[in-house]
Amino acid sequence: MTQATLPDRFTATQAALELAGQSHVLAFFDRLTDERKEHLLSQIEAIDWPEIAGLIESHVKNKPEFELPENIEPAPCYPFEPTATQADEYRRARELGESLIREGKVAAFTVAGGQGTRLGWDGPKGTFPATPIRGVSLFGCFAEYLLKVKQKYGCACPWYIMTSPVNDAPTRAFFDTNDYFGLDRNDVMMFPQAMMPAIDAATGLALLDSPDSLALSPNGHGGSLKALHTSGALADMNRRGVEQLSYTQVDNPIVRVVDPLFIGLHAAQGCEMSSKMLPKVAPKEKLGNFCLANGRVAVIEYSDLPDELAERRRDDGQLWFRAGSIAIHAISVAFIESLVGGSGFALPFHRADKKVPFVDLATGERVEPQTPNAVKLETFVFDALPMCENSLVYETDRIEEFAPIKNADGTDSADSSRKIQTERAARWLEAAGVKITRDKNGDVDGVIEIQAGTAIEPDDLGACDLPGSIGPGSKTLI
Numbered sequence: 001m002t003q004a005t006l007p008d009r010f011t012a013t014q015a016a017l018e019l020a021g022q023s024h025v026l027a028f029f030d031r032l033t034d035e036r037k038e039h040l041l042s043q044i045e046a047i048d049w050p051e052i053a054g055l056i057e058s059h060v061k062n063k064p065e066f067e068l069p070e071n072i073e074p075a076p077c078y079p080f081e082p083t084a085t086q087a088d089e090y091r092r093a094r095e096l097g098e099s100l101i102r103e104g105k106v107a108a109f110t111v112a113g114g115q116g117t118r119l120g121w122d123g124p125k126g127t128f129p130a131t132p133i134r135g136v137s138l139f140g141c142f143a144e145y146l147l148k149v150k151q152k153y154g155c156a157c158p159w160y161i162m163t164s165p166v167n168d169a170p171t172r173a174f175f176d177t178n179d180y181f182g183l184d185r186n187d188v189m190m191f192p193q194a195m196m197p198a199i200d201a202a203t204g205l206a207l208l209d210s211p212d213s214l215a216l217s218p219n220g221h222g223g224s225l226k227a228l229h230t231s232g233a234l235a236d237m238n239r240r241g242v243e244q245l246s247y248t249q250v251d252n253p254i255v256r257v258v259d260p261l262f263i264g265l266h267a268a269q270g271c272e273m274s275s276k277m278l279p280k281v282a283p284k285e286k287l288g289n290f291c292l293a294n295g296r297v298a299v300i301e302y303s304d305l306p307d308e309l310a311e312r313r314r315d316d317g318q319l320w321f322r323a324g325s326i327a328i329h330a331i332s333v334a335f336i337e338s339l340v341g342g343s344g345f346a347l348p349f350h351r352a353d354k355k356v357p358f359v360d361l362a363t364g365e366r367v368e369p370q371t372p373n374a375v376k377l378e379t380f381v382f383d384a385l386p387m388c389e390n391s392l393v394y395e396t397d398r399i400e401e402f403a404p405i406k407n408a409d410g411t412d413s414a415d416s417s418r419k420i421q422t423e424r425a426a427r428w429l430e431a432a433g434v435k436i437t438r439d440k441n442g443d444v445d446g447v448i449e450i451q452a453g454t455a456i457e458p459d460d461l462g463a464c465d466l467p468g469s470i471g472p473g474s475k476t477l478i
Contacts, residue, residue, distance in 0.1 A: 070294060075290040077290070077393045112250035163192045163193070191232075193218050209357065225381065284307075288324065427458075428450060
């Protein structure tokens with residue numbers, strides 16, 4: 001097939017932009033080198049401009065208002081530890097989950113499109129050093145976990161990683177430099193998510209970041225499901241016989257990348273998509289709320305839940321809406337295929353008002369706005385939950401599985417994450433009979449790191465030669 005020439009591509013692109021009312025993005029085209037013309041045309045060609053035109057009408061010129069569902073109540077949740085009547089169900093679920101992993105029917109999926117900018121890190125967030133002693137990267141933590149899964153269950157767990165156009169090349173280079181952390185390269189697949197143009201809130205026009213580049217942003221974590229299809233990842237899963245996908249985000253170094261119990265509960269119930277939750281520590285903690293909305297599991301953002309519902313408590317003092325969303329899901333491959341097949345992608349778009357730098361079309365100068373000037377359009381993966389016939393929510397524990405690295409300091413920082421990692425390690429070791437020195441506040445007096453290659457759950461320590469005690473101020477690597 002003959003490749004289209006640059007003039008032919010320009011003509012076709014210009015016609016598509018005119019139909020969408022966005023031909024201004026070619027304002028500087030004649031001044032560009034052929035290389036930069038190619039760059040801009042490639043960006044423009046990757047955008048579904050008829051879709052953008054519809055979203056401008058529905059989400060830019062008009063601002064969608066959130067409507068609280070008519071019938072809303074807390075979503076039922078499986079507890080972290082089973083009750084006496086649930087013990088057999090949990091045992092059977094774990095056995096099922098382990099069987100699915102052993103048969104190669106489970107894959108890991110990591111959403112890793114972000115940069116480490118907020119952490120002061122120059123590179124993809126997944127390359128950030130996360131563990132308290134060795135400084136293993138976030139990607140390295142997940143890779144070590146999957147190597148341990150292979151060792152335990154005798155089957156490689158395929159790993160799908162969604163990058164972004166900005167960090168795709170450096171992510172691939174990082175894996176190359178680290179020889180894929182010992183994983184088989186054929187079991188790791190990376191692909192970038194789609195991007196959406198930022199739209200000027202006043203005019204409805206797509207913004208230019210520079211004369212040769214659109215102002216683009218990722219289409220949200222909901223776009224990960226569509227990207228699985230367009231990248232060929234779903235086809236690869238079908239070829240391998242993968243039935244269930246374990247969805248996690250890249251910023252949490254202690255997440256159970258593949259959790260047999262959670263996968264088993266999800267599969268045993270015939271669920272299309274299931275979720276893990278954390279009990280909220282405050283009514284307005286910045287976590288989405290798992291609810292039953294008109295009989296279906298859904299997530300309502302903390303900012304959308306009325307104060308009277310957010311603050312409501314049960315007789316035992318617990319929050320009525322206590323289940324917070326932490327972006328950990330189990331999703332059936334068949335369900336993802338049902339969302340992305342047919343007439344189009346099913347997840348709704350959301351509007352976010354942001355400050356977006358742009359090029360002034362009249363002067364060619366770059367403008368740095370001081371107030372929100374643009375609309376970004378994104379989808380959320382949890383919006384797939386109400387589309388499920390069956391969906392469950394399973395409680396996890398903050399120390400066991402939630403130590404995200406999002407901020408440079410304070411809550412959800414590298415420092416807070418490393419402290420949680422040390423505390424989790426100490427709990428596991430104490431359960432195995434190791435005496436841990438703690439200070440007067442009950443905090444570990446020292447730093448402890450358990451390598452994923454050693455243990456990914458407490459029972460794995462049973463085969464290890466452990467110290468009898470860990471003294472004050474020590475750094476201990478297990």
